[in-house]
Amino acid sequence: MTRKIFSFFFGFLIFDFFTMAQESAAGKGLLGTRKYNDYEKPEACQSCHTDIYFQWDQSMMSKSYTHHWDEIEYFDLAVAHAEKRPDLKPVVDGCNGCHAPLAYLAGDVTPPRPEEGSRANEGVSCDLCHTITGYIGDIPNNFSYITEPGRTKYGAKPGLESPHHDTRKLDLFTKTEFCANCHNEQNPYGVWVKSTQMEWKEGPYSKEDVPCFRCHMPKAWGRSAKMAKEDMVAQHLFHGAHDPGKVGGAIEVRMHPQAREVFYDEPVTVTVQLFNAKAGHKIPTGSVEDRMLWLHVTATDAEGNSYHLQVDPKGFEGEEYTIAADALAYQDMGIPKGIDNFAGVQRDGIAVGDRIFRMPYFDPEGRMTIQQWNTESLGVDYRIGPRETKIETYTWTMPDDIPLGKVTFHAQLNYRRLVKSVADFLNVPEDESEIVFVNKAETWIEVID
């Protein structure tokens, strides 16, 4: 019915878009099919599963709706955008299929703001995950999970007994498809704006059967419930972008010069290797449109003067988006913010010439965007794949008056969850754009006469 009304008012173009948007949302059939009360609150599990409860409570899973940046992007950009373009409403309601699943299932969209304390705030809750029994489609994506709330809690172990509920083992709880329901996402333009599980599948870890759980829910000896026998228990850490310890060291960095002794009037070249040793997918993955991962290289001469080195371009298509520049982008934030001809904000906001490991997202006008729902195409994929090693070189012409003696080179790999200029523009609290240290390397040369 509403579809008919839309097509009547807005004509064929919008109707086509609307149909497209509907198709891409695999889990759209879930909207309004349940009640909040069909699902138990996490607090109902806390008394017996105390450790697991507090692990989950500290993770982003419990904050997927209430976290400040989620609230800002959802209400100030996505919901505001859909108010201007009603055809986007189902897409924006769909944010909740992953971020506030109980609200989506209860048909409570747009959900109340976090401060109102509704059950949307539970985020990805215990009972939501443990009553997933399957998924629709071949590659799970866009909240394609099947949910059967009730007395039976599903998990990875057979034959467990609990006074509060029945238990049942499902193979799905040992497969990455379980996580893929929310960690692969296709937007209304048919673009894969999130593809963590597909990246995993293409990479070495799927061949070796090292699923998501192994790194994000590692097992340790203990009790999963107060009255349980001791066993290896899946720790509900779900640590990722918001854990500096998880991000730190994920990529190893080494650096060497092309010659140890260099004449003062010759150019110097240093080579840097970056090895993704720790992640089962590309880095960055997930919210790629928000993330920054960049290499900053400096040289310090014998008298302590320091110089910034710019990366040598390799010449591939789209490379300009992977080398920091003084350029504006993200103009499409002007639409939801109601700013006509918005000039945008700094695209990178870091030292010009630094290498950025990213995949740019482009809006329908070909400008870089952080609005994944408004992404019509993706640019060059210059992220670091699982166990991939990328090499960067830095050729430097030393200043004429360089003192003879030792020059030390420092390379530092930095990570940021959200482009700083965007965070500042939208008043996102500073922790979301703080610099997270990933790794560093050093090498040296001797300048001679």
Ligand code: HEC
């Ligand atoms: C009264 C205590 C109690 C409460 C409350 C409780 N559980 Fe359990 N649960 C247990 C016990 C005991 C086990 C078995 C643990 C074992 O033997 O390893 C268990 C096992 C499980 C398992 C493992 C199933 C499997 O086959 O791998 C899941 C999942 C689970 N509970 C989820 C929940 C959820 C979700 C809630 C809250 C809605 C909850 N439990 C509330 C006691 C409880």
Ligand code: HEC
């Ligand atoms: C071999 C270990 C390993 C495996 C397997 C693995 N991850 Fe990760 N994951 C990491 C590490 C290390 C990081 C931190 C570095 C980073 O941000 O990519 C991470 C980060 C993440 C992030 C945050 C990314 C960001 O930058 O915002 C998400 C989301 C994630 N993983 C989900 C998954 C899912 C889903 C799977 C399974 C399909 C999976 N991971 C498999 C190690 C792993």
Ligand code: HEC
């Ligand atoms: C994002 C989905 C997700 C959420 C949220 C979640 N779990 Fe789990 N849980 C899993 C998966 C997957 C496993 C099995 C992991 C494995 O065996 O490697 C599991 C395992 C368990 C187990 C069995 C642990 C063991 O190894 O014996 C219990 C008990 C459990 N969960 C309870 C809870 C409770 C209580 C909460 C909320 C405080 C919760 N879970 C939140 C996905 C989830």
Ligand code: HEC
């Ligand atoms: C019902 C949807 C859903 C399922 C199922 C799900 N996730 Fe997530 N996950 C999310 C959402 C939403 C976020 C983003 C939270 C936020 O707002 O930052 C997230 C975030 C994460 C992060 C990043 C945390 C950080 O520090 O930024 C990791 C790691 C992760 N999930 C791992 C997993 C793994 C492993 C599984 C499978 C066991 C899984 N997820 C299953 C919805 C889900």
Ligand code: HEC
């Ligand atoms: C298919 C499931 C899914 C849908 C639909 C979805 N998200 Fe997400 N979202 C995730 C997952 C998973 C992550 C975590 C990825 C990571 O850690 O890199 C995430 C991360 C985010 C983040 C970054 C959180 C942080 O703290 O860094 C924001 C903001 C966000 N989503 C907003 C939205 C909005 C707004 C929509 C709707 C237009 C939406 N999401 C639709 C699954 C989804």
